[in-house]
Amino acid sequence: MNDRTVIGAGTWTARARASFKRQVVWPAAGRLLRTPVWDAALVGYAVVASAGSRPGSRTDAAPLSLRWIDPDRSIYDALPPTPERPRIGCVEGGDWDLIDDRFADRAVPQAIDLRFREGYEWAETPLPAHVRDQVERFGDAWGHVEDAVERRCRAIEELYESMRTDGYLTQATLAARGTSGPGPPPVPTLGEITVDVGRDGRLCWRRNGQHRLAIARVLGIERVPVLIARRHAAWQAIRDRIREDGTMVIEPTLRGHPDLADLCGSGRIDVA
Incomplete structure (x- = not known):
């Protein structure tokens, strides 16, 4: 059932389910999970369960290491149509990376660009329609139903001011300061901007931090900083070749790629 779940003689609407999850389930789960033991268990699950047990399905890279990228580089949009497991450290072949959609063309980046570069009011951007669509499809939008548009606009304004004043802070830094917001993941790294890497090294935004x-x-x-979830098998083959034969085999166009920094000793990598 899409919009209602039957419970006994009554029904729960999508809005009621979302409210129950937001007010009861997630706070309780958050309190339970914010312990070192559960942190370790979650990391283990994310790393092991994300790729399964197929031979060659794991990357050689430290799965929770952060790569630092230029946000202005060309980034594609690989957000799955439905929520998926993190797939951290997964190596996967196929045509999933052959996409034309760009991150910059998503409704949220477009709205932010119009608001802060061009000075448009939020009502003149794609954001309100996007938020309402989120509520319609998922029962809430970033944890809110009532006044969801106003809340989202206000939250983005506050985030903009914070980043303008303090720069970009990692989720671990925010968690240590106690300013990571409601419902942060028990392992802060899992809340970073998450991308996939395609066969040619292209970065594909996957989840978190848009x-x-x-x-x-x-x-x-x-x-x-970005967390890399999935790597294309052809890209992993490039990593394997560099690891085995040395940096001399790197094609000139790939020198300086953020996902080769751990093999080349260049660029910044934070290992969790």
């Missing part, structure tokens, strides 16, 4: 990434582009922030 507001942060879009604002970083507007503010001209030079580098932002």
Whole structure:
């Protein structure tokens, strides 16, 4: 049933389910999970369960390491149509990376660009329609139903001011300060901007942090941290070759790629 779940003699609407999850389930789960033991268990699940047990399905890279990228580089949009497991450290072949959609063309980045670069009012951007669509499809939008548009606009304004004042801070830094917002993941790294890497090294935004990434582009922030979830098998083959034969085999066009920094000793990598 799409819009209602039958419970006994009554029904729960999508809005009621979302409210129950937001007010009861997630706070309780968050309290339970915010312990070192559960942190370790979650990392283990994300790393092991994300790729299964197929031979060659794992990357050689440290799965929770952060790469630092130029937010202005060309980034594609690989957001799955429905929520999926993190797939952290997964190596996968196929044509999933042959996409033309760009991150910058998404409704949220477009709205942020219009608001902060061009000075449009939020009502004149794609954001209100996008938020209402989220509520219609999923029962809430970023945890809100009532006044969801106003809340989202206000949250983005606050995030913009924070990043303009303090720069881009990692989720671990925000968690240590106690300013990571409601419902942060028990392992802060899992809340970073998450991308996939295609066969040719293209970065494909997958989940988390689209507001942060879009604002970083507007503010001209030079580098932002990303967590790599999935790598294409052909790209992993490039990593394997470099690891086995040395950096001399790197094609000139790939020198400086953020996902080769751990093999080349260049660029910044934070290992969790």
